[in-house]
Amino acid sequence: MENIHNLVKFDRVTDKPLSGRIRGSFNTTQKDAHGHVVSDKLYPEYIESMKQHPERRIVSIHHNRDDPMGEILWAGIQEEDDVTHLVGEVGLYEDIEHREDEIDRLGGFSVSLxxxxxxxxxxxxxxxxxxxxxxxxxxxxxxxxxxxxxxxxxxxxxxxxxxxxxxxxxxxxxxxxxxxxxxxxxxxxxxxxxxxxxxxxxxxxxxxxxxxxxxxxxxxxxxxxxxxxxxxxxxxxxxxxxxxxxxxxxxxxxxxxxxxxxxx
Incomplete structure (x- = not known):
């Protein structure tokens, strides 16, 4: 967790067992693979929102809330050269193990404020x-x-x-x-x-x-x-x-x- 600040570790949202973890970037100040950009001035707001509203830490596949794949375990802000990232780690639910190939093909995570x-x-x-x-x-x-x-x-x-x-x-x-x-x-x-x-x-x-x-x-x-x-x-x-x-x-x-x- 080098160069990560404003790091917050969250309590578990569910009691579902986890089969693995994925670490990645939720938002970045540089255009990502989809051309998305979010100002780093808002990153503390994102983290506070996730902290205050546990349901927003549930991560779904293809934005389908009826298809949860896991939950965000921690989030923080990472500086890398001239780019700032809102980063975190997602714990994957055990019952989606059979969908590993589908998860591997995901382009990234999306978090709304x-x-x-x-x-x-x-x-x-x-x-x-x-x-x-x-x-x-x-x-x-x-x-x-x-x-x-x-x-x-x-x-x-x-x-x-x-x-x-x-x-x-x-x-x-x-x-x-x-x-x-x-x-x-x-x-x-x-x-x-x-x-x-x-x-x-x-x-x-x-x-x-x-x-x-x-x-x-x-x-x-x-x-x-x-x-x-x-x-x-x-x-x-x-x-x-x-x-x-x-x-x-x-x-x-x-x-x-x-x-x-x-x-x-």
Whole structure:
């Protein structure tokens, strides 16, 4: 276990006997054989998620939860040259010994990061979602902080994909809150553009089932589409929106604005 830090050894999830162990990489900051990348800033979150939710340590064949092959015994972070890996060891269940050839052909392991803010998994109702953000894994902490501060129920997921796709589903109970979340998402992506970070993903938000592309979107066009999505005149011109976005980045700021009805 050389050069491995943040290592956590897990209690067994089941009492099934093990026939062997496989050590490998769950995520890496360099594109793997499938072209997948996940930011190493999220690796501690992955480990904590596995620690808090034992069921997420069960490893299945071909993502089929009804076909478990084993469970993760430990996980940690390994530095290797300029690449960082989320590594671990999987204990193989004895009752899958006859499938060794199939397991040998597997291209690697896949671990998703799923978490809930201001709600519990068992209370989560996907039918109430009225805001979705699809972006990059590196956006995780910024969106999570904004959602936590506002106290809205949300489900956050980082998938193992081309650039660590990040999906946030939120149940926002009023229009000003929808607008604030949309502006936070817009700010994140504008800052990424200004820093000249290249990426192939097209970030977007979905508000009340209306899709709004955030990549290279000018602020006036964004505000117009946002008004259409919420079904109200949101009462913000670009200059006012800039002030509001700046205030939203200030943890101590009190943000107030009025949503106007269409006939005003």
């Amino acid at each position: 799923v978490g809930y803010e201001n709600t519990k998994e068992e209370a989560w109702n996907p039918n109430q979602i009225n805001f979705r953000y699809l972006g990059l894994g590196e956006d995780y902490h910024q969106l999570k902080e904004a959602i936590s501060e506002k106290g809205v129920p949300a489900r956050l997921e980082v998938q193992k994909s081309a650039e660590g796709a990040f999906i946030v589903d939120v149940v926002a109970n009023n229009i000003p809150l929808l607008i604030e979340l949309a502006l936070v998402a817009y700010t994140i992506n504008r800052e990424r553009k200004e820093s000249n970070k290249e990426h192939d993903t097209t970030p977007e938000i979905v508000v009340n089932e209306m899709q709004i592309n955030l990549k290279d979107k000018e602020l006036p066009d964004f505000l117009e589409q946002l008004s259409d999505a919420v079904g109200e005149n949101i009462g913000l011109d670009p200059e006012q929106a800039e002030v509001l976005m700046e205030a939203l980045e200030d943890d101590d700021a009190k943000v107030e604005f009025e949503v106007k009805s269409e006939d005003e």
